[in-house]
Amino acid sequence: MIRLFNAYFPTRTLLLTVTEALLVTLAFVVSLVFWAGTAMDANIYLLYENGFGRIGLVVGIFVLLMYYFDLYDSIVLSNRREVVTRLVGVLGCAFVALSVLYYAFPEISLVGGTLWLGVAIVGVTVPAWRKLFFVLNRSARFSERAILYGDGPLAVPLMEEITNRSELGVRVVGFIGSNTETTGGIPRFDEQDLQDVVLQRNVRRVVVTMGDRRGKLRVDQLLKLKTQGVRIQDGPEYYESITGRIPLESVRLSWLIFSPGFHVRAGMRLYKRAVSLFLGSLAIAITSPIMLLATIAVRLDSRGPAIFRQKRVGENGKLFTVYKFRSMFEGSDKVKLTPAEHGDPRVTRVGKWLRRTRVDELPQLFNIVKGDMAFVGPRPFVPEQEEECAAQIPFYRERWLVKPGATGWAQINRGYNATLEDNREKLAYDLFYIKNVSFGLDLFIMFSTIKILLLGRGGR
Numbered sequence: 105m106i107r108l109f110n111a112y113f114p115t116r117t118l119l120l121t122v123t124e125a126l127l128v129t130l131a132f133v134v135s136l137v138f139w140a141g142t143a144m145d146a147n148i149y150l151l152y153e154n155g156f157g158r159i160g161l162v163v164g165i166f167v168l169l170m171y172y173f174d175l176y177d178s179i180v181l182s183n184r185r186e187v188v189t190r191l192v193g194v195l196g197c198a199f200v201a202l203s204v205l206y207y208a209f210p211e212i213s214l215v216g217g218t219l220w221l222g223v224a225i226v227g228v229t230v231p232a233w234r235k236l237f238f239v240l241n242r243s244a245r246f247s248e249r250a251i252l253y254g255d256g257p258l259a260v261p262l263m264e265e266i267t268n269r270s271e272l273g274v275r276v277v278g279f280i281g282s283n284t285e286t287t288g289g290i291p292r293f294d295e296q297d298l299q300d301v302v303l304q305r306n307v308r309r310v311v312v313t314m315g316d317r318r319g320k321l322r323v324d325q326l327l328k329l330k331t332q333g334v335r336i337q338d339g340p341e342y343y344e345s346i347t348g349r350i351p352l353e354s355v356r357l358s359w360l361i362f363s364p365g366f367h368v369r370a371g372m373r374l375y376k377r378a379v380s381l382f383l384g385s386l387a388i389a390i391t392s393p394i395m396l397l398a399t400i401a402v403r404l405d406s407r408g409p410a411i412f413r414q415k416r417v418g419e420n421g422k423l424f425t426v427y428k429f430r431s432m433f434e435g436s437d438k439v440k441l442t443p444a445e446h447g448d449p450r451v452t453r454v455g456k457w458l459r460r461t462r463v464d465e466l467p468q469l470f471n472i473v474k475g476d477m478a479f480v481g482p483r484p485f486v487p488e489q490e491e492e493c494a495a496q497i498p499f500y501r502e503r504w505l506v507k508p509g510a511t512g513w514a515q516i517n518r519g520y521n522a523t524l525e526d527n528r529e530k531l532a533y534d535l536f537y538i539k540n541v542s543f544g545l546d547l548f549i550m551f552s553t554i555k556i557l558l559l560g561r562g563g564r
Contacts, residue, residue: 105272105345109544112345114271117176120237121167127233128166128226132159132214135222139215149215158214165201166226169194172555178269181241187234195227247275249307253298254314254321255281257353258339262313263287265346272346277305281313298325302334313339315354348517349532350539352498360499365539368506375543376478376507383479384472395466398429398458405454408434411467416484419507424476426484427467431455462557468510480546481509482534493527500527503534506541511553513537513545 105112133146136155140146149155173190174180180187199219206213214222240246250266252259259281266274267288278301279292286292293301301307310329314321330336340359343351360366399410412430415423436450451459458464471477477484482503485493494500509515514533518526537545 107345109548110540110542111348111545111548114178114269114273114346116241116271116273117178117181121170121176124170124230124233125163125167127229128163129159131225131229132162132218132222135218135225136215138221139218155214158212161205161212162198162202162214162219162222166194166198169197169201172559178271181238181271182268184235184238187238188231191227191231191234195223199223241270241273244275247273248309249277249305250274250309250311251278251280251301251305251307252276252311252313252339253280253326254312254317254339255283256313256315256339258343258351259284259313260287261351261353262311262339262343263290265343269346274309277307295322298322299329302329307334309335309337311337311339311342313354344536348513348536349529350535352528352532352535355499360502363539365541366502366505368538368541372541372543376480376546377475379546380472380475380478384469388469388473391466391469394463395429398454398463398466401454402430402452402458406430406433406452415487416508417487417490417504418476418484419504421501421504423487424471424484426476427470429458429464429467431458431464465510472510476507478507478509479511480537480549481507481512482537483512483515483530484508489527493524493531496524497528497531499535500531502538503531505538511549513549516549516552516556 106115106118107113108118133150136149136159137143137146140149146155150159170176170191173194175187175190175194180190202219206219213219247270252262259279263276263279264287266272266276267290276288276290279286279290280295280298280301281292282294284292302310310326312321312326326336340351340354343354402410408430410430412428412432413425414428416426418424431452432448432450432455433452455464468477472479490500512534513536514530517533518530537549
């Protein structure tokens with residue numbers, strides 16, 4: 105795993121992104137040489153007529169579209185048919201987008217039929233490279249061998265996570281423990297066989313998943329293995345890096361105290377407030393015509409005020425009033441205080457459109473400017489729901505350590521909360537954000553939020 109923007113990304117996925125960017129670049133350079141006639145003419149075009157810049161624009165659009173089509177998502181990566189289908193969509197969208205750009209700005213266009221030939225080359229080479237990557241990615245020869253050591257609540261989740269995500273480049277070849285049923289055909293060994301298993305199976309990583317380690321962890325053997333070049337890794341730490349969430353099942357209070365993070369520096373707070381004030385004011389000015397139209401539509405569609413007000417729990421557990429465009433019939437929140445479902449009868453005709461486009465969230469910009477919220481942070485909920493969750497989910501109150509946000513790490517990684525278990529999983533993502541909060545992570549969350557909004561995902 106490689107850490108970027110205070111988030112973790114599989115090394116193989118980043119390598120795939122870089123190699124595909126190089127492949128697209130090479131495809132258009134070859135296309136340019138063909139249309140230029142000679143390597144000398146192509147060289148002049150690249151160096152003196154901003155050819156590299158024009159090709160760079162094409163490459164940027166291709167990579168962006170591949171990201172927006174989820175071609176680097178772990179689920180899609182393991183499905184060859186889905187990859188081919190989405191690549192066709194990328195090629196079509198890229199060609200349309202570039203054609204429109206070239207029509208509007210002819211000075212940035214590529215010479216001759218370079219675009220046509222370049223897209224054709226990309227359409228052949230990228231699927232071929234993806235097919236080769238799929239084969240190499242699945243190959244056990246190119247995977248790091250690992251074992252999980254210790255009975256604990258993280259043992260089975262880690263087995264399943266690693267087994268289902270080939271892009272991690274890790275293969276679990278054994279489990280050391282006695283009380284846990286293994287999955288995926290992973291063999292189980294006795295604790296006294298730890299060193300023999302590591303040696304015989306050429307293990308390069310040992311992930312400690314033991315729950316209660318006092319007097320049980322074979323520290324001497326692990327230390328000896330470490331001196332031999334075997335990587336010894338803490339289970340919760342590894343789980344956090346590959347899933348983007350904190351493992352609530354095995355988190356101890358001491359871990360929260362001694363682990364890095366869980367502290368928002370004064371400079372970070374100042375930055376978030378300055379960004380919220382500046383971008384919030386700018387966004388209000390830009391979206392004010394849309395908000396005016398939404399206000400008129402809500403008032404004409406159903407009885408009641410255009411703006412919906414509700415108490416939510418904010419930073420340090422303080423209550424504030426959140427503003428949204430009313431998307432339900434007046435009084436619905438007093439009758440049934442539950443998350444909206446698909447086809448919810450409480451939602452008005454205009455409300456369906458507001459929720460699908462997320463326009464109903466625009467009045468929260470005033471909460472952001474006021475300082476009740478930030479652009480990025482845990483999603484705020486009503487006091488009744490928060491108290492219920494805090495009473496049943498350990499460490500739930502820790503999500504109140506930072507200002508709530510209009511978007512956040514949990515929001516981009518999972519959908520609505522309908523059950524207590526949903527809230528438990530969402531807390532795992534919120535704690536990851538609070539632990540790793542940074543400018544880079546905020547930037548990545550905002551970028552991912554734009555993707556979700558453009559593709560119309562998650563709205564109900």
